[in-house]
Amino acid sequence: MNKLTFSLNYRKPKSEYKRSEELMICIRYYHKDSENSKARIIKKSTGVKCRLKDWDTDWHKNSNRYPVKSSDPDHERKNKLLIEKVEAFKIYELPAQQKKQDFSTLLKSKVPDGELKNKWTTYKDKINLVNPANKRNIDVIVVGTGLAGGSASATLAELGYNVKTFCYQDSPRRAHSIAAQGGINAAKNYQGDGDSTYRLFYDTVKGGDYRSREANVYRLAEVSANIIDQCVAQGVPFARDYGGLLDNRSFGGVLVSRTFYAKGQTGQQLLLGAYSAMNRQIARGKISMHNRHEMLDVVIVDGKARGIIARNLVTGEIERHSAHAVVLASGGYGNVYFLSTNAMGSNVTAAWKAHKKGAFFANPCYTQIHPTCIPRSGDYQSKLTLMSESLRNDGRIWVPKHMKDVEGLRSGKIKAVDIAEEDRDYYLERRYPAFGNLVPRDVASRAAKERCDAGYGVNQTGEAVFLDFSSAIARYGKEQALLKGLDVNNTSVVTNLGTEIVRSKYGNLFQMYEKIVDENPYKTPMMIYPAVHYTMGGIWVDYNLMTTVPGLYAIGEANFSDHGANRLGASALMQGLADGYFVLPYTIGDYLADDIRTGPISIDSKEFDEAEKLVKERINKLINNNGKNSVDYYHKILGKIMWDKCGMARTEQGLKEAIAEIKQLREDFWNNVSVPGQENEMNTELEKAGRVADFLELGELFAKDALERNESCGGHFREEYSTPEGEAKRDDEKYTYVSAWEYTGQPSDAKLHKEELLFENIEVKVRSYK
Amino acid sequence: MNLNLKIWRQKSKKDKGKIVDYPIANVSEHMSFLEMLDVLNEELVSKGEEPVAFDHDCREGIFGMCSLYINGEAHGPDRGVTTCQLHMRKFKDGDTIFIEPFRATALPVIKDLIVDRSSMDRIQQAGGFVSVNTSGNTQDANAIPIPKENADLAFDAATCIGCGACIATCKNSSAMLYVSAKVSQFSLLPQGQVEAKDRVINMVNKMDEEGFGNCTNTGACEVECPKGISLDNISRMNREFLSANFGLKK
Ligand SMILES: Cc1cc2nc3c(=O)[nH]c(=O)nc-3n(C[C@H](O)[C@H](O)[C@H](O)COP(=O)(O)OP(=O)(O)OC[C@H]3O[C@@H](n4cnc5c(N)ncnc54)[C@H](O)[C@@H]3O)c2cc1C
Ligand code: SF4
Ligand code: FES
DSSP, X not given: OOEEEEEEOOSSOGGGSOTTOEEEEEEEEEEOSSTTSOOEEEEEEEEEEEEGGGBOTTGXXXXXXOSBOTTSTTHHHHHHHHHHHHHHIIIIIHHHHHSOOOOOSSOOOOOOOSOGGGHHHHHHHHSOOOOHHHHTTOEEEEEOOSHHHHXXXXXXXXXXXXXXXXXXXXXXXXXXXXXXXXXXXXXXXXXXXXOOHHHXXXXXXXXXXXXXXXXXXXXXXXXXXXXXXXXXXXXXXXXXXXXXXXXXXXXXXXXXXXXXXXXXXXXXXXXXXXXXXXXXXXXXXXXXEEOSEEEEEEEEETTEEEEEEEEETTTOOEEEEEOSEEEEOOOOOGGGGSSSSSOTTXXXXXXXXXXXXXXXXXXXXXXXXXXXXXXXXXXXXXXXXXXXXXXXXXXXXXXXXXXXXXXXXXXXSSOGGGSOGGGEEOHHHHHOTTTGGGSOHXXXXXXXXXXXIIIIOOSTTSOOEEEXXXXXXXXXXXXHHHHHTOOTTOHHHHHHHHHHHHHHXXXXXXXXXXXXXXXXXXXXXXXXXXEEEEEOOEEOOOTTXXXXXXXXXXXXXXXXXXXXXXXXXXXXXHXXXXXXXXXXXXXXXXXXXXXXXXXXXXXXXXXXHHHHHHHHHHHHXXXXXXXXXXXXXXXXXXXXXXXXXXXXXXXXXXHHHHHHHHHHHHHHHHHHBOOOSOSSSOOHHHHHHHHHHHHHHHHHHXXXXXXXXXXXXXXXXXXXXXXXXXXXXXXXXXXXXXXXXXXXXXXXXXEEXXXXXXXSSSOOOOOOOO | OOEEEEEEEOSSSSSOOXXXXXXXXXXXXXXXXXXXXXXXXXXXXXXXXXXXXXXXXSSSSOSOOXXXXXXXXXXXXXXXXXXXXXXGGGSOTTOEEEEEOOOOTTSXXXXXXXXXXXXXXXXXXXXXXXXXXXXXXXXXXXXXXXXXXXXXXXXXXXXXXXXXXXXXXXXXXXXXXXXXXXXXXXXXXXXXXXXXHHHHHHHHHHHHHTTOOOOOOOOHHHHHOTTOOOTHXXXXXXXXXXXXXXXXXX
């Protein structure tokens, strides 16, 4: 079936359009690569528009009819143009498309058939289920207690499975998710500003620079509303307005207000919700919780994930745990950069061990560098602190226009407030008038780097820009003064009133800033600079969230699925809870349905023996190495290579160097690292050593992936592929795929498998926020 | 600046433990307290000695992972912050600083400055939840409006990070502030009403069972709490407790 046809580009269900609305006409080209493959659709805008009532739905039934009816005064010209477009398409597009990519047949996305908006519902109706009596005989291991792992553990236990949950902290409540500040998205449309499931889906795919899987993203948008209902029922105290209803704010990259929040502690409140749901199941004996345990390997029996090897971090004991399926919810790997906004213990170990046991690792180079973090202050710096994106709702970002002011600031002769309004360069508002300070994160970060590279950085290190609240304070102050009948021209009254409003919105963030920097951000603008924050890449999963290893699942930040090459703010929390509460608990049933007669999995098998032996050997090697350098010594060097060569801007040359340098550093690590203490006791250096050893492998694959992707998309910016104005240049023809890497012995020898990305419900466009 | 650190070292749960002196030089006032300890540890490791074990993770004052009793105060001399948010500018050249673990019968030391806080989790397991299923059959979130004032108060109570400073500070090692924060959060919201009675009784009983002391209203916990959890929560919990036990009006 190779077919060329026309269609209207619907952005929402047809029934929601008025008959008089104008829609773009697209060419659709259906074709199959071989007899048995799925039909692929290429969609291309014709630039010709047509009102709904002038569209002849049955035009193709008769060779004499044309798409645009004669009721359109301009129908003749339009139809002629359409014919021309088709001819042009045939001549120019078809040969190019025939240079087909070698997409992998190993990667089965398992996206169900049917219309996008019905896929999930129909699929859920048909999926295999395990009956409640049988669930009692099935064990599931969950590694991680963040929003993803916590919610999954609670729901799986509630459904009746026996759940064993692991985390390396001393309590499940301390998973990294608790640090999330700004909020969680949901397509509730409580503000009545035109939000919908489709719009959230559209924003997420566009925000991700068209590098995510449509069906997964749509499902995420679909279940998002339910998350809010669920959390409120659990007693999560979201912010409310004076009428007692839920309040919303906006985040970058979108034009609606759909972010639910609990001051600057949204992650905390959501995680405590999941934690309390877990506690209920722990009390019922359905979850057995293993705190201060670190997973060090997955055990595969007969090709299926059947357990893990974990180290008890208090006693040092190496333990075996078996189950019918293993779920990884171990978070992201931003700490490969040493300095990031992630918790100190966040690691890639669980994911990396799974990768080495057969799970493909997808898009490792997609990293998010968050634009608003507190700049670093010295070499002893141990981590970076995020200032939530929500601040960009009210803060304006600028640097001085003139070099003399920059110099004045650095030498301490002048302060930010001394610089006159007209001498300030609000560069985001200048470059991106439509979105202004609310452009997506990757765009905002690169713009800050551009200004600082050009020499306009406002602190000693030259790596900082201002985030200024004075306009917001004045604006809110005037509003309040008017409401209260006070004098709007009295600056001190207005400032005080405005300050109070800003405090009520961001109080804890301002306090955090003041404690760290020792400056009052109500009075002087904050200084910020981009920092590593989130990793879009992760373990490859199919629509069921299963990895390439049967029975091994990955959810939350640990997987690669929903955010493409760039994540929008407030969407990670949404994804974690969607995966854990609403998706995995269903899809895992489909796999476990075959295990109802398996019985308990024994830990006395050669596979467990073997895995445990390797884990112990590695630990002994680290302990007995007697080298001369500390673990942090290596981690810092690795971090610097990553930041300089695989950071906000990457080049072919730099990436090649990074690969060589990381390889060498890894060798040096294994020869010269020193880990004091013993293996059979609590040993925090040993824990760090194991994590850094894995980062040293991941870093190399990361650089390799970035080198392979000869385009700029989302968080991955290659200098060679940019416009003269510094905007990213994507290459859809060559790179509309997921890079999934198979481990073959050395990170740099990893084998690339490509999953093709098809966009059937969204027109792929250049991402513009201008 | 140069400092003289006196740090509690204890090899394991069973070990007796003692204070050991560690002089440290060239500490920058911009460092956080934990970064200062990182520098010390780096020095110890390079000498082949075992570093000082302490709990930490987020270094943003939100996980509640870090602890430390610094010069006799939980989370050190600054107010409204956790140890990881404490900065060296609060100290001056030549200072002697005592660094000890949080101490309470219910929070035994595991190693050096690390304590076992699992008893605090067990109190939550006794009732710190709303019994709602998590599979999604819930009503619309805006179906029950909640007065902003109550929502805000519930939020304030819910910001407890479970660090245990209140317990370590209290001369009776009471966990009242910590427990009352959770009880208050739910008692201020309609969602938590159905099980309010059982919740407060079960949590208080569990607290006693785990070996936490009684509250004698010294108020020290409120002063040291890094999140500003207020004593009002304790009064609110006492009212809940009385009404649950004796049917008194709240
Ligand atoms: C400072 C900050 C602010 C953020 N703000 C927002 C926001 O406002 N909105 C938003 O949507 N997103 C935000 N994010 C992103 C979001 O918080 C994370 O992506 C998300 O919380 C990840 O959740 P998770 O459940 O996948 O993993 P995590 O919460 O990272 O949990 C990982 C879990 O795995 C466990 N674990 C890891 N490795 C092992 C191992 N080897 N063995 C045993 N256990 C292990 C850990 O103990 C932990 O329990 C923010 C991130 C940061 C850093
Ligand atoms: S009440 Fe305060 S001091 Fe006590 S555990 Fe909670 S946050 Fe820590
Ligand atoms: S390290 Fe997280 S609260 Fe201090």
